[in-house]
């Protein structure tokens with residue numbers, strides 16, 4: 001068990017498992033379980049301790065099958081069955097046993113709030129991969145104050161969207177303002193004016209041909225749920241995740257950093273819209289800055305945030321050929337945002353049609369396309385007085401699944417190690433949950449943070 005110096009062992013908190021993975025039988029959950037098993041094997045082979053971890057879900061038999069399929073080396077994970085996200089009592093018992101609960105049960109729109117509620121009631125840190133903006137907004141509104149009072153962290157969007165840009169962005173800002181070790185960095189006295197992010201794929205496996213090679217059934221189901229969400233109007237708002245009581249800050253973000261989904265150029269390179277969704281990272285980056293400003297008791301002066309997928313040097317003939325495709329991609333994403341503004345009845349009818357055509361739950365990209373990727377999310381920050389800072393998060397594995405599972409696990413292990421008194425509590429972003437230092441869990445062969 002991770003040494004927690006006793007700060008988690010009061011009469012109200014007696015977790016017996018450091019990291020619990022709920023939804024471990026799903027497509028992404030299985031990858032996260034494999035990642036935990038590999039990291040455990042590696043730690044024990046190197047003579048290092050590894051936290052006690054568990055797989056949880058509604059079907060004990062399938063969980064046991066999963067455990068039997070995992071790489072060996074060290075004690076197997078604890079199996080916690082009979083946990084249904086529609087059963088508050090089972091969730092309450094699970095949250096009470098967990099120091100950190102990682103939730104891979106989707107679609108999140110219908111289920112995530114119950115899990116967050118159980119964790120906040122028990123004072124348990126939790127993280128999930130939800131990227132459905134209306135849901136994220138609701139969780140901020142419903143749970144931020146309660147999580148602060150309970151001293152725990154709730155982290156959403158802890159996968160490839162939006163963890164790498166958030167973490168690289170914070171470190172680029174810290175470097176630009178010359179923050180020392182352990183200092184959060186920018187603030188009203190040392191504002192960052194511009195934050196530019198680019199995503200680069202250095203290697204992509206052959207064989208990514210169809211939608212099924214790119215996204216899982218669970219992700220498709222989540223996208224459909226957004227269509228039927230009455231709060232879907234927040235899609236496209238860069239201030240969607242600002243603290244609920246910060247109307248002035250939200251207006252400032254919309255003014256300083258409007259979310260324009262279109263190809264653009266930066267430093268002589270073509271940056272296309274972030275796929276599959278260009279609407280998620282900017283609200284998260286602005287939330288990070290707003291939360292940290294609030295922690296420091298300073299006003300939040302938003303930076304202009306821009307991001308894109310690097311398609312190469314603008315003047316290369318190959319890059320010129322991809323311009324039209326990037327314009328189409330941007331138009332398609334804006335079309336999806338426009339759909340969220342249609343009347344709810346029409347959206348619901350459309351969702352019902354799409355739902356009937358979804359692939360079976362638990363399925364996703366084939367094993368052949370889960371590996372062979374090398375990607376990098378780079379951030380550059382420029383302060384009001386022209387100082388620059390840069391950082392990047394580099395990784396391997398399919399961004400949406402293999403890498404997402406590794407990112408969720410890295411965050412969970414980091415959260416399990418932190419002293420409760422040392423964290424910024426509340427509904428926080430991945431970067432705030434990782435803290436201002438460089439986490440050793442982001443220093444592995446598969447995932448690594450680089451400070452320029």
Ligand SMILES: NC(=O)c1ccc[n+]([C@@H]2O[C@H](COP(=O)([O-])OP(=O)(O)OC[C@H]3O[C@@H](n4cnc5c(N)ncnc54)[C@H](OP(=O)(O)O)[C@@H]3O)[C@@H](O)[C@H]2O)c1
Pocket residue numbers: 022023024025026027028029057058059062083084085086104105106107108129130131157158159160161162216217218219220222223361362363364400401404
């Ligand atoms: N933001 C990102 O970067 C990112 C990336 C990947 C995935 N995701 C999201 O992650 C979620 C999972 O995706 P996936 O492809 O792994 O989905 P999936 O394969 O369909 O898995 C869903 C999991 O949820 C469990 N589950 C469903 N209903 C449950 C209930 N009532 N009680 C307890 N467990 C229940 C399933 O358990 P059973 O096995 O018992 O059915 C399964 O373990 C989706 O919402 C997806 O959008 C986000």
